[in-house]
Amino acid sequence: MVYPNSLADLIDCFRKLPGVGEKTAERMALAIVDLKKEDVDFFADSLKNCKDNLKKCKICGHISDSDVCNICSDSRRNNNIICVLEDYKSVFAFEKAGNFYGKYHVLNGLISPIDGINPEDINIASLEERVSKLKKPELIIALKSTIEGETTSLYLQKIFEGKDVTISRLSYGIPMGTEIDYLDEMTLDRALDDRKIIS
Amino acid sequence: MVYPNSLADLIDCFRKLPGVGEKTAERMALAIVDLKKEDVDFFADSLKNCKDNLKKCKICGHISDSDVCNICSDSRRNNNIICVLEDYKSVFAFEKAGNFYGKYHVLNGLISPIDGINPEDINIASLEERVSKLKKPELIIALKSTIEGETTSLYLQKIFEGKDVTISRLSYGIPMGTEIDYLDEMTLDRALDDRKIIS
Structure with a gap:
C-alpha cells in the first residue's frame, strides 16, 4: 500500500464527491495534510454541521x-407568488439569478408511480394548506420537462382546479447563448409554440 | 445570502482545495448534504485523523x-540505497511507479538562502547519521532541477565528499511520449549531454 491508512481513508472520502477521480482525490487529500490544523478542524466541523444543523423549513421544505428558512421569514418578499420546485438545489439556482421576489415551495421529489412515489410522498399537502390561506395566489411551476415533471405539474393543476389560483409555468425556449442549429427538435418545437410577438 | 450558514462554511472549506473554484465547491457541498450521515461523519473523522495521526517517520522523514514508516520497516528493501527526495509527495510518486526497492530520505524542503532556508533547516543531519552507519551506500539524488534543487544537490555532494558513498542523480532527458519539437532547449541540451550509446 502506497498511502498511510489515514491518508487512504481520506482519499476514499474525496472520491465520493461528484467529478472527483482517483488522481484528484489524492491531490485533495495531500492538500489537507499541508493545511493548518485549525483549518482542517473547521473543515471537519463544517462537514458535520452541514449534516446535523440543516433541516427542512417548516413552511416551504427548503433546507x-x-x-x-430565511426566504420564508423575509417579510419583503411577496407571499402571494409561490414558485414550486423539485429540490432545494433549484432554490439556490433561482436565488443566484436573484430576480424572483416571491416565495418557494420545495416538493423534495416528483410524482413517479413507477418508482413508487405518489403525490402523498412529496411535499404537496403542505402546499395545498399554504395556498388555502392566501388570496388569489399565483403558483409558478418550475419543474423539469420529463414525464415525472409533467405528471407532477398536471397533478398540481388538477388539485387547484376551480379554486382562485393562477397557475403558470416557466417558458420553454432557447437557452441564452445557444446556437440554433445545435438545439434538439423538441426544444425548437416548444420555442416556436411559445414564440412572443415583439413588434 | 443564498446559502444557509452551515452550507456556506462548507463551500468555503472546499474552495481551499487545489483546483476547486466556486461552482465546484458548491456542487461538492450540496453532494455532502445528500450523503448518508455515517459517510459524512467518516469523512469528518478522516480529515481530523489525517492531521492528528500522520507524523514524520523517525528514520526517513516521510509521513x-x-x-x-512502512517503507523503513520493510526488511525486504535494500537499506544501502537511499533515494533523497524533497517531500513526501515524491515518495508516493516513486512508490506508485513501483520499481524502486531501496529506501528514501525526505528532506522536507530544499536549501534556499534567499528564503532563509539553510542546510540545518531541512532534514540533512539525520541523513548524514543514517549514511554513517552504512557500508558503501548509494545516495540517489532525486531533486528538481531548479536553483534550490541544484544547490541542495551540490551541498549533499560536498558533505559526503571523500567518504565511501556513491552519489548518483536521476537522468535528465525527454519525458516519455513527448514530441521532440515541443521540448524546451534546456531539456534537449541535457538529453543530448546524457545520451546513451545503444549499440
Missing part, C-alpha cells in the same frame, strides 16, 4: 439552519 | 501513521 435551512433554522426551523423557518 | 506515516506510525513512528517508523
